[in-house]
Amino acid sequence: MAVYLEFNFKIKPLQPWNEILMAELIEIGFDSFTEEYDGILGYIQKDLFKEEELKNIYLLQNDDVEISYTYEEMPNINWNEEWEKNFSPINVEDKVLIRAEFHDSDPNMHEIVIQPKMSFGTGHHPTTHLMIQQMLDMDLADKKVLDMGCGTSVLAIFAKQKGAGRTVAIDIDEWSVENSKENAVRNNVELDIELGTADNLGKEKFEIILANINRNILISDIPTYVSVLEDGGKLLLSGLCFFDVEDILEVCTEQNLKLEKKIQREEWVSLLLSK
Template sequence: MSTPYVQLIFTLEPVQPTTEILTAELAQIGFESFVDTEAGMEAYIPKNDWNETAFSQIPFLKNPDFSIQYTVNSIEPKNWNEVWESDFKPIIIEEKCAVRADFHDPISVDYELIITPKMSFGTGHHQTTYMMLQHILDLDLDEATVLDMGCGTGVLAILALKKGALKADAIDIEPWCYENTIENAGLNDCKNLTAFEGDSSLLKDQKYDLIIANINKNVLLKDIPVYASCLSKSGILLLSGFYSSDIEDIKNVCNLANLDYSTHFEKEDWVAVKFIKQ
């Protein structure tokens, strides 16, 4: 059923990490769709859920370290499936892996991932997701146990399973990510993917061969010791969601947790880093 929406168009400086932080804040008050732009982002919320007072009280909007400008528009009811179909383009990683929606034609590659494009992050288009897919393509995951933290669409866990992982857990604090991961697991016939709504507090007494965490830097710095405690010996930790200038801070925390730096990819100042547990 078509629903009237409110659209907010943001001009942000710097674009990152402002977009990432603002997306998380807006999701908390009911915004359900986000589109990255060159200047910032667009955010959409059903008109019945729009609360201008709740929006104006978001503390991050007044942070003096960031420039956040926006306009508010009312969007008439439309077929949002058609909107997403026109905006969401398939991507191919290293000629081995393709990420597409169910309305796209099949793509002949080793690993084809079908993702319902209900949000911009987690379709492979963002630099961090793209690089994490690259890392997973390079790994031998036969019979591996996998954790995808901050799973978004679940795309990383899905690729791990298609590469031979035995099972994968996917965790996200946002309910719409949790629900979207379940939907995408079904689209990809990933019966061994289990999604959870929550955070690292769910990881007590768990063990994995591979942990993937594409989250913002502050969350990673806090949770790296938890991830390390859940890794099997010689297990692999893939981290992204931060810039090349942040690598040393990440390395320092990983070293204290007995995680050795292995290698990293870099794309437009974003990085995805591989660590191995001693």
């Protein structure tokens, strides 16, 4: 069983920086969190931790927030089991419920059932909510869909449930790929699931591209997404904090994308663009 490190991050002020810090920590390998009254506890496998990556994250260089941390090695614990205990269902406008099998079903809502694993990071809950919220109003029937950075493939599954045609889900994490395959079966949908990055994309075109990732990857990969997006197609983005929007829109403008809709939840933002 993997040995974990527990980091105790003290954050002043706490909001909105605790969620932003969790999102950044996920990108360097942290896979579960506990929220405290004055900060967060973050957990990472000892053999994945690189101190230089932690020191270089954006928030530790930001003068608007004060963050300090200590850490210690933890005893062997079943971390999946611990994480699952803290996983809460995601309710999107009382229309869509994303839940685990151990949560109660709601017959009045459209349900997506997943087996939550560590790839489904705490900081991604608001962005998942935003993506589903945007997708509620989108025409997905018979559309070819690409879900980049699919995680548990919640978005790809919802697209198929809304009638999408061929749907490709890609993630760089082997754990996410395996979890996506399990969740596709669990929800009785057919997905084409791949291990990889935007470099996997060839000449195949898509009418809808979903990317709930993070600022840096989006800035790097948006030109690639546009190259495989059909004329008139839609690019739906999240994984963004409010202060990322200007930089993202600058790249999108360079790629001749038009902003159609922007929504925000807490400090997180989702952008719907068209080609």
